[in-house]
Amino acid sequence: MTIDFTGQVAIVTGAGNGLGRSHALELAKRGAKVVVNDLGGARDGSGASSEASQEVVRLIESMGGEAISHGANVADYSQVQDMVEKTMAKWGRVDILINNAGILRDKSFTKMSLDDFKLVMDVHVMGTVNCTKAVWDIMRSQNYGRIVMTTSSSGMYGNFGQSNYGAAKMAVLGLMNTLVIEGAKNNIHVNALAPTAGTRMTEDLMPEDIVKAFAPEAVTAGMLTLCDEHAPNRFILCAGAGGYSSASMIETEGCFIPQAGQKAETVRDNWAQIIAPEHQTTMVTGAKQGEKFVLKAMAFMKSQQ
Structure with a gap:
């Protein structure tokens, strides 16, 4: 069965480059109207530019699709509200939210400043919270919504130098778990993607030939299954270089001690x-x-x- 998003509206954060760009383009190819959100900052979150997001919009329009760009900083709720208000004014609904925006400030915990820890938490955690909060009541009133969190193996299993990033990526899973429960009666499904991809976030962490093998398109193929009409709910999909697996938290039966x-x-x-x-x-x-x-x-x- 072909996955199709004709008539749906999708917001993709961090969509100017890498995974977000790949997500936005593929959603558009499959019929979605896409809000291409990107602050346009560097990998560490500094700076801002609309050039990348506008280029993605031009690509979508050249394919015959519909798209708008918005430079909201996802860590600023008022900017996110403006993005969602403009989306509603143009298309009248929001069906899909892909929480993809992120930054890196990697250092070992002993060398990391609290400012760097907080900034990563603000972008990944509060950025996800802000975007989700801004569309939540819209999705409830529509009785339909599909939200994808972006988590990471760094959060689920740990990775040297990424205490801030790992903490943030586990936090969005905690958010997902509760939203799944609260959104069930309104047909809102919330899932998580754990990607491994060769993007500017990872380009100097892996050899060039390995980066090419981890093309963002492979991750996007998995992401699409998490946000269509028949998407699962509360699912963590791990994807990269053509590999796909699921992750989950389990609890043993345990014992009883009087x-x-x-x-x-x-x-x-x-x-x-x-x-x-x-x-x-x-x-x-x-x-x-x-x-x-x-x-x-x-x-x-x-x-x-």
């Missing part, structure tokens, strides 16, 4: 059962963990009667 035995030494003595993989599961909500523990306690009390 109140009289709840000491650090007893917990350590039960470590094998705590980490045993049998019956491990993915929690649907945070409350399910508490429910599991309560049921264990109730089962123990019943066994003592």
Whole structure:
């Protein structure tokens, strides 16, 4: 079944270069009207220019598509609101939001300034929050919305020199998990993309031939499956160089220790059962963990009667 976005409106942040550019172009090729957002700053977030985003708009228009550019700094909610208001004034709806904008300020934690930590958090986390907040009620009123977060293996597994970036990329997964629950009744699906691609964000981190193998288009192919009508919900798709996989957080069944035995030494003595993989599961909500523990306690009390 062909994935088609005809009649839909998509906002893609950080769409002047790299992955965002690839996302915007492919959405347009498949019929979407696209808002090409890009502050036009350097990889570290400094500076601003509309040249890159306007070039993407020209490419889309040359293909017969419709697009507008907007230079909103995603970390500034008033600028994001202006972008969404202009989108609504032109096209009257927002169906898709691709939260792609990001910056890097890589240094080991001991050498990193708190300003560099905060700036990365502001762009990745609050940038995602701002854009999502600005379209959320629109999507609720439409009873339709598709939102893609951009996470990273650096957040899920760690990467030297990226404590700020990793913290931010895990934070957007926490945001996704709750929005999935809150958006379900209004047909809003929220998923996450964990890309590995050769872009200006990674061009000096990998050899040139490897960068070419990690073309952004491979990641975009996966991204499209996260924002179409039949998209999954609460899915983390990892993509790069033609490889695709899923990631998830699981919890073991664990054990129960009666109140009289709840000491650090007893917990350590039960470590094998705590980490045993049998019956491990993915929690649907945070409350399910508490429910599991309560049921264990109730089962123990019943066994003592």
